[in-house]
Amino acid sequence: MRTYRTRSSLLFSTVVYLVMIFTLAACLIPFIYMLALSISSPRSIINNEVFLIPKEVTLEAYKQIFSYPNFFRAYGNTFFYTIVGTAISLVMMILFAYPLSKKSLKGTHLIMRLVIFSMFFSGGLIPNYLLISSLRLTNTRLAMLLPFAINQFNLILLINFFKSIPMDLEEAAIIDGLDYFGILRKIILPLSTAALATVGLYTAVFFWNDWFNGLIYLKSSQFPVMLFLRNIVTGTSMVGDAAGAGDKSTIAISIKSAVIITSTLPIIILYPFLQRYFVKGIMIGAVKG
Numbered sequence: 001m002r003t004y005r006t007r008s009s010l011l012f013s014t015v016v017y018l019v020m021i022f023t024l025a026a027c028l029i030p031f032i033y034m035l036a037l038s039i040s041s042p043r044s045i046i047n048n049e050v051f052l053i054p055k056e057v058t059l060e061a062y063k064q065i066f067s068y069p070n071f072f073r074a075y076g077n078t079f080f081y082t083i084v085g086t087a088i089s090l091v092m093m094i095l096f097a098y099p100l101s102k103k104s105l106k107g108t109h110l111i112m113r114l115v116i117f118s119m120f121f122s123g124g125l126i127p128n129y130l131l132i133s134s135l136r137l138t139n140t141r142l143a144m145l146l147p148f149a150i151n152q153f154n155l156i157l158l159i160n161f162f163k164s165i166p167m168d169l170e171e172a173a174i175i176d177g178l179d180y181f182g183i184l185r186k187i188i189l190p191l192s193t194a195a196l197a198t199v200g201l202y203t204a205v206f207f208w209n210d211w212f213n214g215l216i217y218l219k220s221s222q223f224p225v226m227l228f229l230r231n232i233v234t235g236t237s238m239v240g241d242a243a244g245a246g247d248k249s250t251i252a253i254s255i256k257s258a259v260i261i262t263s264t265l266p267i268i269i270l271y272p273f274l275q276r277y278f279v280k281g282i283m284i285g286a287v288k289g
Contacts, residue, residue, distance in 0.1 A: 031264075038062070038257035045253055061254035065232065065262060073221070074228035078208060081144050081224055085207040086200055089149045093199065097155055098184055101162035112159075119152035125216075132217060143217035144210070144224070151206070154199040161195035162188060201271070208267055229259045 029052070036054040037045060039062075044055035065071065100108050122128070128147070137143040165188060173183045189196070211226035223231075233256050 031261075034257045034260045038254055038261050040254065042254065061258035062262070064255060065229075065258055068228075068232060070221070070223075071225075071228065074223050074225040077141075077222060078225040080141070081210070082204050082207040085145045085149070086203045088145055089151070089154075089203045090196060090200055092149045093151075093155050093158055094184070094189070094196075096150060097158035098162055098180075098188065101159050115152050115155060129216060138217050139219050139222070141218075141222060144207070144213060148206070148210070148213070151203065154202055157199055158192075158195055161192055165191055204270070205267055226263055229263050233259055 032052050036050050036052055039057050039059060040050045040054040041056035041058050044050050049055045099105055100111060102108065123131075132138060132143055132147055137146065169187055169191075170183050173187055178186065209226060211224060211230055214222070214224050214227045
């Protein structure tokens with residue numbers, strides 16, 4: 001079938017492509033610039049010779065980061081928090097969202113109002129710390145996992161997706177003798193791959209980027225890599241400012257750039273594997289039929 005494009009549709013498509021190209025450039029250029037700074041020599045940086053293409057390539061900044069004590073332990077901690085935290089979060093949100101997706105269950109509207117209320121209002125930092133301290137979770141890895149296992153936004157995404165699954169499937173499964181846990185395990189979850197991948201990606205990014213809660217609740221041997229790298233950046237910044245010499249300050253710039261690349265690269269590598277599920281999951285609840 002031959003399609004004819006009007007001038008207005010062509011103009012609209014051009015504007016859309018221009019916006020997409022601008023957005024891509026706004027996200028990609030800073031990352032490439034940081035990568036170029038991280039592998040360029042201090043002399044090239046101080047002479048303003050580095051923009052998107054590195055000059056006099058060197059890995060000295062990365063060697064300095066990797067030489068810090070406990071760096072790989074902090075990376076291992078972050079992988080633990082991300083993998084285990086995402087698994088715990090998905091299990092808890094699935095078990096919470098599936099009952100709330102049932103209109104026949106009494107009290108769901110009240111619980112949903114409480115979920116939405118807690119999405120906008122919280123007790124604050126000090127009450128949260130007192131609560132976690134009274135539960136004896138401080139200085140334990142559970143302090144990074146349990147208090148943040150359920151995110152209200154992700155929970156609402158799952159609820160809406162579960163609601164979009166036809167009830168006929170569950171009714172047929174009940175006739176065949178399945179209970180609700182069997183329906184959830186054998187029917188609902190296999191059909192919810194896109195939603196689970198989307199929520200899992202959101203949750204994994206949260207646990208990977210979280211450093212503030214580690215600063216409050218954990219001891220140094222349990223620090224995630226983001227907090228560890230933050231301390232490196234703070235230390236190198238102070239050294240560069242105190243020295244006052246261009247060479248040392250540019251080394252600090254290289255280290256900061258290497259820190260940014262080191263901390264974001266694993267999530268960037270993970271994203272393409274989940275991208276096809278993410279595109280489907282982002283439309284959860286948008287279209288029904």
